[in-house]
Amino acid sequence: xxxxNARPTNVxxxxxxxxxxxxxxxxxxxxxxxxxxLLMTSYGVGIAFLIREYPGLAINMTVLSLVSLVxxxxxxxxxxxxxxxxxxGRRTWQEIKVTSRNLIRSLWVGVAENSIxxxxxxxxxxKNIAAFAISxxxxxxxxxxxxxxxxDGLLSPEFRLQCATHGSGYNYGSIPVISSGSPDTNxxxxxxxxxxxxxxYFAQRINEGWERHGDIPLPSQxxxxxxxxxxYIQDNKLIHVQFYASLLTTLNNLASLMGGCERILSTPxxxxxxxxxNHGLYMYLLVLPWALGSMGLAKTIIFQFIISFLMIGxxxxxxxxxxxxxxDANDLPLDSYCESILVELSYALQRRAxxxxxxxxxxxxxxxxDNKATVTASASCVAVAxxxxxxxxx
Numbered sequence: 113x114x115x116x117n118a119r120p121t122n123v124x125x126x127x128x129x130x131x132x133x134x135x136x137x138x139x140x141x142x143x144x145x146x147x148x149x150l151l152m153t154s155y156g157v158g159i160a161f162l163i164r165e166y167p168g169l170a171i172n173m174t175v176l177s178l179v180s181l182v183x184x185x186x187x188x189x190x191x192x193x194x195x196x197x198x199x200x201g202r203r204t205w206q207e208i209k210v211t212s213r214n215l216i217r218s219l220w221v222g223v224a225e226n227s228i229x230x231x232x233x234x235x236x237x238x239k240n241i242a243a244f245a246i247s248x249x250x251x252x253x254x255x256x257x258x259x260x261x262x263x264d265g266l267l268s269p270e271f272r273l274q275c276a277t278h279g280s281g282y283n284y285g286s287i288p289v290i291s292s293g294s295p296d297t298n299x300x301x302x303x304x305x306x307x308x309x310x311x312x313y314f315a316q317r318i319n320e321g322w323e324r325h326g327d328i329p330l331p332s333q334x335x336x337x338x339x340x341x342x343x344y345i346q347d348n349k350l351i352h353v354q355f356y357a358s359l360l361t362t363l364n365n366l367a368s369l370m371g372g373c374e375r376i377l378s379t380p381x382x383x384x385x386x387x388x389x390n391h392g393l394y395m396y397l398l399v400l401p402w403a404l405g406s407m408g409l410a411k412t413i414i415f416q417f418i419i420s421f422l423m424i425g426x427x428x429x430x431x432x433x434x435x436x437x438x439x440d441a442n443d444l445p446l447d448s449y450c451e452s453i454l455v456e457l458s459y460a461l462q463r464r465a466x467x468x469x470x471x472x473x474x475x476x477x478x479x480x481x482d483n484k485a486t487v488t489a490s491a492s493c494v495a496v497a498x499x500x501x502x503x504x505x506x
Contacts, residue, residue, distance in 0.1 A: 139441040141428040149420045152394075156401035156416030163405030163412075170406040176399065183396050186389050187426045190381070194430035197376050198444075201436040204372040205449055208248065211369065212241050212453050215362050220460040224350045224467040231468065235461060237341040239266045240334050242450070242457045247330040248370055249446040252377055252437040258330065262450065271337065275330075331370050338363055373437070381434060393423060 137143075163170050216238050225231045243266040250260060258267060258275050342363065346356045397420055404412040436444045 141425055141432055144432065145421065145424045145428040148424050149417065152397045152420040152424070153413065153417045155398065156404070156420075157409075157413055159401035160405050160409045160412035160416075163402070164409060167406065169402065171399075171402045173403045176396070176403050179396055179399075183392055183423070186392065187423065187430075190385070190389055191426055191430045193381055194434040198433040198436045201373065201376050202444055204369055204376070205444060205446065208245055208366070208369045209449055209453060211362060211365050212245050213456050215241050215359070215366070216453075216457055216460055218355075218359065218362070220465050222351060222355055222467070223345050223465075225465065226348070226350065230345075230348070230350060233341055233344060234465075236268050237338060238457060238460060239268075240337050240341075242453050243267055244331055244334045244338070244366065245453050246450045247334055248373060249437075249450055251329050251331055251370075252373055252446075253439070256330075262447075271333075275333075332367075335363065335367055377435065377437065381430075389427070393427060397423070 219234060219238050219241075223230075223234050225234060243263060246260075246262050246266070250256075258272060339360070342356065342359050345351050346353075351359070397416075400419060401412055401416050404415050407415070432440060432442050436442075437446065
C-alpha cells in the first residue's frame, strides 16, 4: 500500500525525477474504471452522431440535474461506508500490533524462569504471539496452512507435527472417554474410585447431534496454545495472581481484535444497495448523452468522458477499499505490521530477561565453604543460557 507521511508533498519520486500525484498510476483506479468509462464514452459518441442527424431527439438538461444530485448522494454514502470499513481495519490492526507488543514485553519481563523447561516454554509463547499476528494476516487473505515463509522459526515442532497429523482439527487435549463398546455406556459415567473412596468421573462423549467436525482457524489454535502456557506458568507459581488475570485479559483482547477483522471481512455492503446504485449509475450515464447531444459532437464526447470517469471512478474506489486486507495497492500493509512485531520479538529474545535463570552476582559476602557451590551454580547457569540460546530459532 502507498502511505503518505504526516506532511504529504503530493509528488512522486521515480528515476531521479519528481512527478505530481496527477501523473501517478499505481494506487489509482484507472485500470479498474477505464473499460466501463471507454464503453460509456463510445456509447456517447454514437448518440451524439444520432442527435446531430435528428436534433429533436435531445432531452432537457434540467431533468438530469435533479437525478445527478440524488446519484451523488448515493455515491457519497457508498464511499463513506467503504472508508469506514477501511479505517476500522486500520484501527483494529494497530491495536493488534500494540497488544502483541505489550504481551511480548510482559512475558519477557514478568514471567520467572526456574528451569530450562520454563525458559523454553516462555520463549516459545513469545514466538506464538508473533505467529498469531501473522496467522491472522493469512487467515484474512484466505491463505490456509503453516507452510508460509514468515512462519519459519516461530512455530514449535510439536505444533507443526500436530497440524500435519490432524490438519486444522485442533486437539484440545486428551480426555478419557468410556468405550462405546461398554455394556453400560449410556447408563453410567463413574468408572472407578480414587484410593480415598472418592468417585472419579470420566468424560463421556455422546453424539447428541450438536457436534461439528469442521476446522478451526490457525489463529484460534495459537490462542489455545497461549492460554495453555498462561495456565502452565500460573500452576508453577511463575507469576502472581494479578499478573495472571492481566494476561488473560490481554489474550481475550487479541481474540476480540481477530473477531473485529472477521466482522469487516464477512459483512459486505448490502447487495440490494450495491445493485440499486449500479443500476442508477449506468442508467444515468446512458441517458446523459441524450441531454448533452444538443451541445455539439465534440462537447458531448468530452463531457461524457469526464462525467463517466468521475462517477465510475468513485464507485471503483469504494469497491477497492471495502476489503482492506488483500494485496492491492490501496490495501493495508499487513506485512509491514507483522514485521514490526517480529523486530520487537527479536529484540527481546536476544537479551537476558530480568527473571531469567541466573545467580547473584555479589558472591564476595558468601562464606568460603559456599564458593565451590557458587562456582558450580554459575557454570550450570551458563549451560542453561547456552541451551536456551540454541533453542531460539529466530
